[in-house]
Amino acid sequence: MSRPLDSFAGKTALVTGAVSGLGFGIAKALAGEGVRLALGYRDEGDRETAARWFRDAGHDAPLFLPLDVADRAAWAAAREAVEREFGRLHILVNNAGISVFGPMDRATYADWDWILAVNLGGVINGLVTFLPMMEAHGETGHVVNVASMAAFLAGPQAGIYTTSKFAVRGLTESLRYTLAPTALGVSLMCPGLVDTRAYASALKRPDDFADSGLGTADPELLGQLAPVFAAGMSIEEAGQRLVAGMRRGDFWILSHGGYEAEFQEIHDELMAALPKEPQPPEREAVEEQRRAANRMALARQATGIGDMVVKDEA
Secondary structure, eight states: OOEEEEOTTTOOEEEESSSSSHHHHHHHHHHHOOOOEEEEOHHHHHHHHHHHHHHTOOOOOOOEEEOOOTTHHHHHHHHHHHHHHHOOOOOOOOOOOOOOOOOOOOOOOHHHHHHHHHHHHHHHHHHHHHHHHHTTOOOOEEEEEEOGGGTTTOOSHHHHHHHHHHHHHHHHHHHHHTTTSSSEEEEEEEEOSSOOOOGGGGGGGOGGGGSSSOOOHHHHHHHHHHHHHSBBBBBHHHHHHHHHHHHTOOSEOOOOOOOOHHHHHHHHHHHHOOOOOOOOHHHHHHHHHHHHHHHHHHOOOOOGGGSSSSOOOO
16 A cells, blocks of 8 residues: 555646547546646647637636656756746656557667657656655645556567666665655556557657667557557546546556466465575574565555665674
């Protein structure tokens, strides 16, 4: 468990990648809770569509922020705009993400740099920009990092994307312990298939990263994935499941079922790989001290390097 967000009243939230796809579903769900919204976007047409939805639904107009999550100057401008409009931020949803398909052994530096800059760097930029403000005001809030079931399940065609999502998972699991003594909850959302156009990310590749080893993006070929994604969960349902998880204080927000076989296979393979041998007492003492430090953090006690050091009983 994380810290439950039992009330959304009076809260402000920033969602990245928020005017289309899953981010838009999350924005809709938060709007339904009365949360004041800042929404990061890249595409002007999608922004206009989102603005129209908020008007038609009778919600307050969000603060729309032009935000390339890989651009730290854009993040600084976003923070200034949020402070000017709302004064403070309570909820940060790092959702923006991209993907390309192809075998990773053919990938260039440009392929790696583009995806990691957005999927991992964007999360880091959001945390560095807004965590100091969120901790300083001392009010309850929440950080949600959106990864993917690819944070657990690897495959041959999306290796760079999978790398980025494994990294976001590790970052967020560590952040959970770091922020446990504060007023901020932490969740990791790992959605399965959602009805979006995420498969078309490669068509929006910036010129700075054009040198791809995976070939030129083919709209016709990528379009073959449209019916695959159309079978996914609606963005509205996925957004509602995120909000429900925050309210309960779930760290793991696994929006989709049906992965029991894969999770069991991973568990069994890991358990089988562990050497069946006793550990030297001094090494086991170190491991137990590590476990104790984690338990202290989850019990909302501040910890430091000294809490990871085995104390001399003498």
